[in-house]
Amino acid sequence: MPPQRKAERITDLSQLKAFTNPLRMRLYRLLHAIGTATASQLAEHVGEMPSLVSYHVRKLAEHGFVTEASAQSTDGRERWWRVATEDGWGFRDSDFADTPEGAATVGAVTRSLVDARVAQYRAYLDQTAAWGAAWTDAAFSSESMLELSPDELAEMSEEFDALVRRWRERGKAVSGIKDREHVSVHLYGFPFRP
Numbered sequence: 001m002p003p004q005r006k007a008e009r010i011t012d013l014s015q016l017k018a019f020t021n022p023l024r025m026r027l028y029r030l031l032h033a034i035g036t037a038t039a040s041q042l043a044e045h046v047g048e049m050p051s052l053v054s055y056h057v058r059k060l061a062e063h064g065f066v067t068e069a070s071a072q073s074t075d076g077r078e079r080w081w082r083v084a085t086e087d088g089w090g091f092r093d094s095d096f097a098d099t100p101e102g103a104a105t106v107g108a109v110t111r112s113l114v115d116a117r118v119a120q121y122r123a124y125l126d127q128t129a130a131w132g133a134a135w136t137d138a139a140f141s142s143e144s145m146l147e148l149s150p151d152e153l154a155e156m157s158e159e160f161d162a163l164v165r166r167w168r169e170r171g172k173a174v175s176g177i178k179d180r181e182h183v184s185v186h187l188y189g190f191p192f193r194p
Contacts, residue, residue: 010091018063020108024056033182036069036082057081117186
């Protein structure tokens with residue numbers, strides 16, 4: 001069984017602020033999905049100028065989110081990039097709640113994440129006919145209403161994290177299987193009052 005890893009936990013406000021820029025968020029998510037790329041390749045995907053993309057990728061690198069994939073480079077002028085950790089990153093609101101700037105940054109980053117996830121799901125919905133029955137029948141969307149304590153919700157979060165890690169490792173172990181695609185899984189768990 002592979003070692004159990006967790007996403008890097010961001011506790012530095014300047015590091016979290018790197019993701020208040022929506023283009024940086026898009027570039028990070030794209031690089032996470034495709035593995036490695038040059039700034040020019042990323043620019044083609046996001047429809048921006050390579051110089052602008054290069055600037056933002058370097059900013060992500062300054063904060064430790066991406067790193068050079070030097071093994072990819074065949075030309076000294078060509079810089080290839082990859083995410084610094086496959087397990088991604090996370091943060092806790094409480095680590096930044098002690099200042100108005102920290103709380104505002106958490107709000108901005110969280111909203112940006114939600115916007116990106118909604119846009120991704122809407123793109124899928126717009127393209128369902130192109131995916132075919134096997135994929136559309138396998139895709140899911142669910143909502144459950146539970147009554148939990150904060151400790152129980154935290155435990156559920158850890159169980160979901162372990163489940164996703166298991167499936168990520170399985171996907172790597174059996175690479176090369178036909179009909180394999182990137183799959184985005186969005187699970188939300190939060191308190192609410194009706």
